[in-house]
Amino acid sequence: MNNSLPISTWFWLLAPNLLIVLLSLFRLLKTRGGDS
């Protein structure tokens, strides 16, 4: 039963990081769209 990482550890490790990458991607796409 110990053979997994607690779900809360996974969540906090990945969620904030994914969020900021996505937000940065959105900013990039928005700039690209509006600029041309």
Added chain:
Amino acid sequence: MDPVLVTFSIYILGMLLIGYYYYRQNENISDYFLGGRTLNPFVTALSAQASDMSGWLLMGFPGAIYAGGFNGMWIGIGLAIGTYLNWQFTAQRLRRYTEIVDSITIADFFENRFKDKSRALRIVTALAILIFFTIYVSSGLVAGGLLFENILGINYQLAVVLAVIIIGLYTFLGGFLAVSWTDFVQGSLMVLALLIVPIALISIRGGLSEVWGQIASINPDLLNAGKIVSYDFAAEAKWVTTSDNMSFISLISLLGWGLGYFGMPHILVRFMGIKSAKQIPVSQFVGVTWVVVSLIGAVFVGILGIIAAPEALENTETVFLVLLQKLFNPWVAGVFLAAVLAAIMSTIDSQLLVSSSALAEDFYKALFRPSASQKELLWVSRLAVLFITVIALFFALSGGTILDIVAYAWAGLGASFGPAILFSLFWKKTSRNGVLGGIITGGVVVIIWKNFFAYTGLYEIIPGFFLSALVIYLISYFGEDPIPEVVDEFERAMKPLINE
């Protein structure tokens, strides 16, 4: 000849060649410090991140994870969020504002932003930079010393001196363009190492679920980010749970690292050097992705070290070095060990550059030789690099872990300049006296807290940052309104911002 040495030598030679190439291209002081604002967005992104992430990323941080398990990841999360916020809100405005007020350093920016004729702002800024960067540079020399000691099997003192010679030489030669380009190469190498090494280790150990099982058999709390585990090399049970519930103070002290970003001059100048403010979203995406991948990779390096290192480590900060040497073919290990050197060099060079500009521009030129020629300043800057390195060398030889030294310098810079930069960029009514008071308060509170209140467990950046912000706010609020010229510049800097 030892394959590790061959890879290492090739790598160092390559970096020196880049330095020499740009040495011949630097014609004036703006080239040396800002590369004439010619950087493309990829170089800006990776050089900003590589300057940020020092030996801390490959040594100090994995060491903390190795010792305490997943609880240490909160530092990484704080830093990732700080990186994001800095790119999102500070980068573009700072780039634009520094161009409007014609500034190439942070001290220039404060002085020109507030039309400060007294020089007080410039000198206080330069002083805080010199104090905390010298400490910061010494952490890099400790890391370099550990690295060379480990690889070459020479004694630590000699290893530190060797690190000084290599790093000092190419910063001395190349200046900003060289540093930015070498940082770009080094940043690529670092992220590659942090991706490949954990993946290779996981497959060597038989997959993730095997890994978790093996760690849990040592202490299952290592896998729980909410529990605090302490490491004692001398004890029989080396990993012992000391708290089942992380306190609020511990959590904000770890996350609070992220506050430091707004005040890191060596990262902020990377924003200033980009070719056009419009390129910042590209740099941001590249930079944030880089930092996220690297930090998660570093967490895994530390965690995997617990089971993959051949024996318990006396110095936990060597975990990455030990893993590389024990588990990889020496040629491969050589490349990744060069990545550790890359991490160390790419930070120190940027910090030396900022500190030398503080000495050359803010003390030498501003106070003693207003009429100094560009050529003269270039040489003074180069000598300043040597001078600061030597002082840092003495600090480095007097001991301390990488993590602790970096934490102190990080807090000092973050608390001195973070609030000052944010208020200068975002609040029109911010005054010169406010910022002056804020910089002094931030720096002084960090030093006092570190020396007298460390027992509270609260990381000194938190009180330093917020008290500094409070002082800036109060002094500015009750002070006089800014003159029309300052207001006009502020509004021009604010205007056509893209997607904020």
